[in-house]
Amino acid sequence: MEKICVFCGEKPENKNKEHILPQWLLKLTGDPNRIVKFGTVNGKTIKFNWKQFTAPACTKCNDRYANFEAEIKTIIEKICFKEEINGREALKVLNWLDKVRIGLWLNYYFLEQNKGGIIPRLCIDNRSGKKDRFLQIHFLESETHSKGLNAFGVETFLFQYNPSSFALKINNLLLINGSTDFMISENCGFPFPKNIEVIKNGQLSLSGWVYNRETNLDIYGMNLRKAALTLYQPIQTELTNLFNFYNDSYLILNCLDRDKKIGNIFLLEDNQLKSIYELEKKIKYNSITGNDVSYIGEIVSQVYQLQINVIKNLKFKQENRFAREIELNKEYAEFYTKFHEYNNIVDKN
Numbered sequence: 515m516e517k518i519c520v521f522c523g524e525k526p527e528n529k530n531k532e533h534i535l536p537q538w539l540l541k542l543t544g545d546p547n548r549i550v551k552f553g554t555v556n557g558k559t560i561k562f563n564w565k566q567f568t569a570p571a572c573t574k575c576n577d578r579y580a581n582f583e584a585e586i587k588t589i590i591e592k593i594c595f596k597e598e599i600n601g602r603e604a605l606k607v608l609n610w611l612d613k614v615r616i617g618l619w620l621n622y623y624f625l626e627q628n629k630g631g632i633i634p635r636l637c638i639d640n641r642s643g644k645k646d647r648f649l650q651i652h653f654l655e656s657e658t659h660s661k662g663l664n665a666f667g668v669e670t671f672l673f674q675y676n677p678s679s680f681a682l683k684i685n686n687l688l689l690i691n692g693s694t695d696f697m698i699s700e701n702c703g704f705p706f707p708k709n710i711e712v713i714k715n716g717q718l719s720l721s722g723w724v725y726n727r728e729t730n731l732d733i734y735g736m737n738l739r740k741a742a743l744t745l746y747q748p749i750q751t752e753l754t755n756l757f758n759f760y761n762d763s764y765l766i767l768n769c770l771d772r773d774k775k776i777g778n779i780f781l782l783e784d785n786q787l788k789s790i791y792e793l794e795k796k797i798k799y800n801s802i803t804g805n806d807v808s809y810i811g812e813i814v815s816q817v818y819q820l821q822i823n824v825i826k827n828l829k830f831k832q833e834n835r836f837a838r839e840i841e842l843n844k845e846y847a848e849f850y851t852k853f854h855e856y857n858n859i860v861d862k863n
């Protein structure tokens with residue numbers, strides 16, 4: 515397998531190793547030299563220490579992200595202490611999760627020797643901030659003493675085909691992140707195509723455009739478990755033919771950068787999506803009570819279901835293209851639903 519730089523997607527120049535999960539995060543969540551089990555290849559369990567969880571990268575590319583990682587460290591630590599963050603910081607977290615999600619995706623591509631049989635077109639540079647995305651922040655109340663770092667959803671075939679959603683547990687913090695074409699455009703009242711057909715290796719043919727300026731909450735028919743913070747951001751940067759839509763007053767009002775077709779962040783508050791206009795303003799966390807309280811397993815299982823719904827929303831020339839992989843995801847989803855208490859499967863301290 516040819517190595518490519520996780521950042522620029524080219525042959526690594528002056529080769530370096532990027533820690534997919536950065537050192538500061540390993541230190542924050544336990545002994546950075548701890549051994550973890552992570553998936554299987556040809557029936558063999560892969561074991562390694564977190565520090566070795568690296569992917570190829572150019573030295574230059576690696577250095578480019580150093581300042582960003584330093585900024586993110588401060589923001590994630592804040593969130594761990596339940597300190598409020600503002601819109602600008604939330605945008606950085608969304609960018610960072612794009613980086614981690616794509617990094618993990620490429621890492622599994624190498625680690626499991628391309629079990630999805632894909633041609634990797636994505637790298638961190640060309641994918642970060644390019645498509646619709648959402649973020650949920652959950653505080654895991656029942657585990658006051660829990661330390662550890664886990665990623666969920668990154669081990670599936672469906673994630674290898676389309677790295678659309680995953681969960682990252684950082685001690686008592688659980689981040690749910692999703693991003694793919696038009697994942698939440700419809701939710702935010704942005705234009706979206708009713709029909710998305712996959713032509714080849716991820717290229718899409720889009721038709722049946724709808725634009726109704728109406729917001730709604732369900733993502734692919736799923737009403738996600740209530741979180742302390744839920745943010746949606748529509749991004750249609752890669753579409754070249756939507757200029758008429760973007761002259762409309764609703765999109766003028768609700769864009770961070772209209773030329774690049776980057777929407778505002780929308781905050782889920784009182785069962786409504788509200789555009790955030792002032793990025794410096796602190797965002798309040800919801801308190802979760804009564805029936806809204808979730809077990810970690812219930813939250814995590816949604817990631818596996820979401821991956822299924824994302825794939826089912828695509829039209830393939832070949833019917834049942836992912837029938838077997840979908841069944842596997844259903845098994846994961848069921849497995850986690852049954853875990854009422856957190857079971858530390860991946861990161862054993």
Ligand SMILES: [Zn+2]
Binds near residue numbers: 519520571575
């Ligand atoms: Zn590079």
